[in-house]
Amino acid sequence: MRTFPVKMPSGTRYWTVIGDDLLVMSEADAYLRHLRFGRDAAESTTKTYAGAIALYLAWCAATGQDWRAAAGRMPAFVLWLRHCSLPGTTRGSATTTVRGPRRINCVLAGVRGFLTFAVDHDDAPRAVLAHLYELANSQDLPAEARGEDGVWRLRLKARHRVPAINRRPDRASDDDFLALLRACLSARDRLLVILLARAGLRRGELVGLRREDVHFLLDSSSLGCTFPGAHLHVVRRQNINGAWAKSRHSRIVPVDSLVVQAHDQYFTERARNDAARESDFVFVNLFRAPIGAPMTPAAVNELLAAASHRAELNPAVHPHALRHGFASNVLDAGGSIDEVQELLGHASISSSQVYLHPAPQRLRDAVERVAHHSTPASR
Secondary structure, three states: EEEEEOOOOOEEEEEEEEOOOOOHHHHHHHHHHHHHHOOOOOOOHHHHHHHHHHHHHHHHOOOOOOOOOHHHHHHHHHHHHOOOOOOHHHHHOOOOOOHHHHHHHHHHHHHHHHHHHHHOOOOOOHHHHHHHHHEEHHHOOHHOOOOOOOOOOEEEOOOOOOOOOOOOOOOOOOOHHHHHHHHHOOOHHHHHHHHHOOOOHHHHHOOOOOOHHHEEEOOOHHHHHOOOOOEEOOOOOOOOOOOOOOOOOOEEEOHHHHHHHHHHHHHHHHHHOEEEEEEOOOOOOOOOOOOOEEEOHHHHHHHHHHHHOOOOOOOOOOOOHHHHHHHHHHHOOOOHHHHHHHHHOOOOOOHHHOOOOOOHHHHHHHHHHHHHHHHHOOO
8 A cells, every 4th residue: 555646637636545456545535535625634634644544554454454343453553553664564673663652643643534534434334433432521631622611521532542752842043043044045045944934934834925925015005905014925725836824714924124135135036037937936946947836845844954954953943943933032022922823823822832932031031020029129
């Protein structure tokens, strides 16, 4: 079993699962098409889930099990995921860990979704659900996930999940940001790094920007926009480069003069390239084929990895670390959590809290304020 990209006549792509005979696994394909077109998931999501389903089906084939009945042996599948690297193998070294807890949990989530969908569409028996979930109540959920009314509710809780250590996501420091800027080889690359660090865009939002989304005029009313000052519109739409805005709702992100200046320098550079001049995408290939084609999300990672190497940053800075740095800088400068939520495009404020990385000086100032407030002289 392996994953395979499918391009629809409309140009929209999703990933499916095919066997060694090159035939599509119909039940998996139905689920993945539902994700892409029924639930409006990103192409990258279908790729991840297709990979998870392919691993599950490969394990079923290697162990001689029907994929429906194998749902009752999930602990064995978890052990296989941890120690077996090749889809066709049934055993690996007990001392070698091939996949970590986070990767295994991601695979399990995809498999649960696939099997649940199969049950819902009568492709698998109802008994499968009992192997995947147990009844639990909402009391073990975080407070923000229980609902505002506080009513006790039953819910389905996944039976199989590998414990993982929750580490705070990386935050790119201001020094990292400056080092990356110095290591950039073009005006385009500088604008890309600046927008990640000074606007907090996701990589899919970044390379999905169109020229019509850039409102850098002092007065944008001529464009039918009343938002004051220079800003970007982040819009969810289908893109030929696989870029995808995660939020279903469009948002406006204000930008500062550094972004505007970097944008002008980039478009001066871009105007020298005839193949790139006509593209509606903001970020296009200038230095490798196909010239003028929109950059892909994967190209953003490659660019940052190369710049990090030139800047001698170890580990390399990834796009989301710059987004984390942006959110933390907004708070360090006195911004509020609801402002961060709006700027990052989060539907829930609890999602924004994951991005908070108070600077050491801000933590020091907080302690100093408490100490000053509690001393007798301050009363």
